[in-house]
Amino acid sequence: MATRKDLRGYLSEVEREHPESVLRIKKPLRVAHEITALQRKLDALKKYPIMIVERPILDNGKESKFPVATNLAASRDLCAGALGIDPRRVAVEYDVRVSQQRLDPIRVEKKDAPVKEIIDKEKEIDLLKFPILTHNYMDPGPYIGTGFVTTYDPESGIDNTGLQRLWVKEPRRTGYWPATASHNMQNMKKWWSRGKDMPVAVWIGHHIAGIAGAQTRLGYPESHYPAMGGVLGEPLRLVPTELFGDKLLVPADAEIVIEGYVPKDVFETEGPFGEYAGYLGPQRPSPVIEVKCVTYRKDAIYHGIGVGLADHLVLLGNFQMEARIYNIVKSVVPELLNVFVPVSGCRAHVYLQIRKTRPGIGKEAILAALPVDYRIKHVIVVDEDIDLFNESEILWSVAYRTQWDKDLVIVTGTAACPLDPSLSYPGEIGTRGGIDATPPPPIDLGLPRYFQMRNKTPDDVAARIKLEDFVEKVQIEKFPTSY
């Protein structure tokens, strides 16, 4: 039976094919901090089941009728699997499988759009009836962390979608922080320069493949909807919004859509808010959204996010970074084999794997990678004998394959991530760098390197001595570890 290409279709698929990967919480849990607390404890154990909280308790003490699904974007294996990609080959396969796929969307009528089952307008609207999470200490209240904010360019009419945070301040008012360089910010400036409030629609909840498509890096102005369809493998079904009609379409199979305006020149305080960098970002001035309409499925599932955890990083940024870095660095250093953006670095760290065939290409790879994304701060280059996805091996490579006075690349005065707390005000310029942790290349083809070999067991002995011949798997799991 074909699975529906929406959030609940994806959840059914995972429960059917990987039941061990889904954790259904049947005990009540508060949306204020408790759901994220549980997610954080699992994150600390490096465990990333999809969590479905069936009985979320709202801030007013009542049980929400809508469940929360979170950790959907946390597991590298599950997310890569949903996209039909090998989890250790994301850098190589993501572009072809995701970024380059396009299918034109189709428009459906309201009666065929599950997201229109219930329509609340004006005083009927109460965002706080949804189980929106308060994630971190110092967050001022519930934040929509998986809201895909869709606006349109007033000149061309072309829509743009970006994942941007919204603080639910009141039942019909949210804070809204569009990043300075974002296309939604460009649209907002255009609307405001025309003396007008910016129309906006925020959709929440879709199939994980569609969400990956919505994250595609595009030019301006360019709609994300064909990319979403391309990754879903079928045209994205779109429906006109209640407020803006065919001027602004939204996914018909989303769980919730919030419609409203960003009023011209209105700034209010927003935050503090814990962000993907793993730090509590400061309170800041930001625009707002005045909510005029909310449409949703009658049994909507609220897609929550683990802010600052793997859920915030893996599918919602790291995959795409790996692909962009791979494509750009490969064009300069053909010996590039793979790229990994680990959860541990919160997008600041990048590991590159190369086949070291000639001197200097380690540093060339660093210089090619650093400008690809403003969030990249540290690049470590390793050789092909290192397991790129094993951070212990990465650090072992740094330990004895580097000298600080020979192998560092440091570039000062570069564009920086505004979330970086180590930057001086105004926080726009920083320093990036990398370390070449590769050994020297062979002096010629077929000849050894001028470098010591790793410890190893002779090949014939390694092949002959099998672990399972001497010890049971269940015994191994109980043996002590070290660190």
Added chain:
Amino acid sequence: MTVEKVGIPKDIWVACPTCKELFYIHRLFYESQFNHLKLRCPFCHQEFAKENAKTWGEK
């Protein structure tokens, strides 16, 4: 004011005049465009002018 490593801090610490809890705000609040905005305590939700609160790091 400068601090070790960071230089001029981006963030100004504020003590809420009502509940006395500490939080921090972006230095943008001291720019002319946003100087008039009231702060809002994330703990007790009271709004207040930053001039009425104890702050650290703005100078």
